[in-house]
Amino acid sequence: MNVTVTLNGAPVTDDVTPDTTLYEFLRAHGCKSVKCGCETTNCGLCTVWLDDAPVLSCAVLAVRADGRSVTTLEGLQDQSARLARCLAEQGAEQCGFCSPGLVMNVLAFERELAGRVPADEEIRRFLAGNLCRCTGYMSQMRAIKRYLGCPDPGAWPGAAGASGPAAAGTAARPAPVPVAPAKEVPTHER
Amino acid sequence: MSANDKHSAPVCSRAPLTKPAAAHAYANEAWPATSSFELAQQITPELAQVSHPVVKKDAYALLAGKPLYTDDLAPSDALVMKILRSPHAHARIRAIDTARALRVPGVVAVFTHEDVPHTRFTLAGQSNPEASPYDRLILDEVVRYVGDEVAFVVAETKRAAERALRLIRVDYEVLPAVLDFTQAKDNPVVVHGEEGYEVKAGWINNERLRNICAQGGSASGDLDAAFAQAEVVIDRTYHTKACAQAMMETFQSYAYVDVHGRIVCVSSTQVPFHIRRQIATALEIAPSQVRVVKPRIGGGFGAKQTGCAETFVAFAAQRLGRPVKVVYTREETMTASNSRHEMQMHVRLGAKRDGTIVAIDLDTLSNTGAYGEHGPTTVGLSGHKSLPLYGRALATRFAFTVVYTNTMPAGAYRGYGATQGLFALESAVNELADTLAMDPCELRVRNLTREGELMPQYDNQVLYSTTLERCLRRAQEMIGWNEKPLVRDMGDKVRALGVSLAMQGSCILNVDIGSVDLRLEEGGFYVLSIGATDMGTGCDTILAQFAAEALECPVERVVVHGVDTDVSPYDTGSYASSTTYITGAATLKAAEQLRGQMAETAAGWWGVDAADVRFDGERVFVPAVRADGTVDAEAAPAHEMALAAFANKCVSGGRGDALTAHAAQWSEFSPPPFMAGIAEVDVDKATGKVDVVDYVGVVDCGTVVNTNLARVQAEGGIVQGIGMALTEDVQYDERGRMRTRSFMSYKLPCRQDVPSVRVDFVPSYEKTGPLGAKSIGEVVINTPSPAIASAVAHATGHYVRTLPITPEKALFGEEG
Ligand code: FES
């Protein structure tokens, strides 16, 4: 079947079998940023935009994209730069395999917010489908909150007031970690 | 030379070039008068590159989604391999009919056990001779678990390969299977009765005809006498399940034959040098005929310390002379690769009424599944990396048995047995505290191994550095331990606290090797060539930080290259938490050597003594000297050359040679990193659902080399540990088919499950480590299971001793 999509702004036409997923189609057309982690719509790694809405490309048939526009991270190199910087400064990409899908979804979220500052739980809910096995999500959360202008993004390298070695910028050394004095511990209720 | 000499020895006997401040400071050390904590306070602030939040070298490329991983790089004309897998837990293949599969358009070949060489090998990525038995063939006539490989289809397209898979007809003689690992020993069903099976390491005491892959133990002190002194004995059995490493990138590899007829395998692996040996052994070719390349890896956590698919594509590429790639599906990664070893641990813990632990007896039964990868070695950590926490006990004993069953083979997974052993031991300690109505933190403080004490169950090593007590105090402070009761009624929920300690190692002592090459290049930058594999952990960046520290330059001036077995210096690989400790030390050594060479070279040009040559990172110079012989820092130097000019002269007329240093490191020490973790959980009174509302972890990993990456490692490890504690459980049906085949049925924590994980560090300074560093990669996964189990017990009164802690178990207890 012939499929024509506007891929990152340029028309692409190909003859595909009916069972070809959008994920397969995109990889075959050089969009290697699109990753597959599960095939069962659980991981979010394959997130791309279909007509500007985030979709899981492993669960969309390529033929469904016919006549529509598809955006991958390859097409958002400039738009994603500031978010990338926030993530990098937190070390929030460990293996990085989940990063493209996350970036796509955060940028989609940002557009949906239209300048509104979201609550933590709202961020977690929107991004719940983006699994990451490496980072434990906290660094991503700090980075995303900073990116979206949320108050109190948490420990930031070099940020004044942050505690612990993660606050160690090149200029300011961290204060020694305070240690609680060994004092009498109240008997706990049982 | 002992590992710590490198910090007290001069950089180069003839060239007292400026060294990292830490090296000086340590030369004056007076341990144990100065504690490792105090040393860290003195030394770490002087470091310029190490102990900073340096951004990962590959960060921006990864975040831009550049094509960097194995499947991104595979040639577009690579043939695609798909694998037919056994539907039976145990069967012999009578016949395979591949004729119809071969007729599918696009199918190039179908391989069966009749086509492969007959030399057995192990897929465990371990140093030679491997502790894991040689119990594998590329394809075997006997299949030993549901998912075991039966045949390979190689085709032009994935579609063609998948069609052909369905057309292969296999005639199986189904054999009885042993699925329950507690019944495996001396079971009439023998998993490995075949010819050609080989044990390479005698110490594992293999008795395969009894399904025993390995057995052994260790003891210190008089156990019976110690138990005779005990006023309380906690006698319990704990059970940890198989868990999937579940790295986001599945197993993927491709191979081709190069211009010289050699096999080149590009793979997402943690152990390229071991993969080279595996491929050579499996294909019965010389190791010189194999080259292994590791690109970026999408996570490993130990899973990729086993060579799941490399030998398959190497074999097919060799036979076909064309590039062949395999990309495992998630289902294959779940059902046909490797997992954590399921373990059952019997603990007897003897103590005085005042909480003094006097005796510990630990007996571990481990399930290695159908093949023995990492079976003999993981089990050891269940004892050797748990018991030393309480090394003051009068006596300890550790015994272990590792059995084969017809389930998916286990392998390496972050924590590598220590995670399992610590769940058992730390749970028992929590039960002891509850039995004695003692605060579990205070009970631990009373019993902790102190700095300078011997650890009998840890190769009799001395504990040089620990801040574990401070870590625990800091964790208490962070969670508000002293202000909160252990359990609180919140209405619909009960909120409770639980605590655990953990340790790990920093390498496999006397086994792990890390080596690096370091070159000064034209223009004045450095190339650091490493064999250690960055699997997302950032070791490329961390090693560059070490080099930059010693060469007094920004990290950007150090280019890191790895890993290609033809080019990179030998490294055992990234496992056993060893990269920072071992390869980091090698990097420091190489940098020190390079400085020595630079001094020698400059001295030759200038006709001075190399001992007088200085290097401050930017320029090589000989300072002016006053009449009395003292250095005059104010005056213009007697000789001076900027680094770039110096480098350019080296590679052009001056020397005609780039300066290259090579250094290797191995270690007689494996200093344990430590951690304290405290969980605050809510248990729903109606449903039993357990939510971890807050988790604090405080780590002593020695010097924190990269403060950002260490924090993320810790946060990530904790969340994996929370998954293991609450939801992750590899399950089988009664016929040995895995039930948990995808992320639908195998629940990883998502970000809504872990609203708050908070991490801090209390660094010690480990005198045998590079600039005081130990390790962090694995220790961080160990505390959640025991801490959460204890919190749940405080909330509900039910001690869950078989993971995971499901709502039913939390609410009704394990007996229901
Ligand atoms: S691959 Fe599409 S959601 Fe996982």
Ligand code: FES
């Ligand atoms: S960084 Fe590895 S999965 Fe997210």
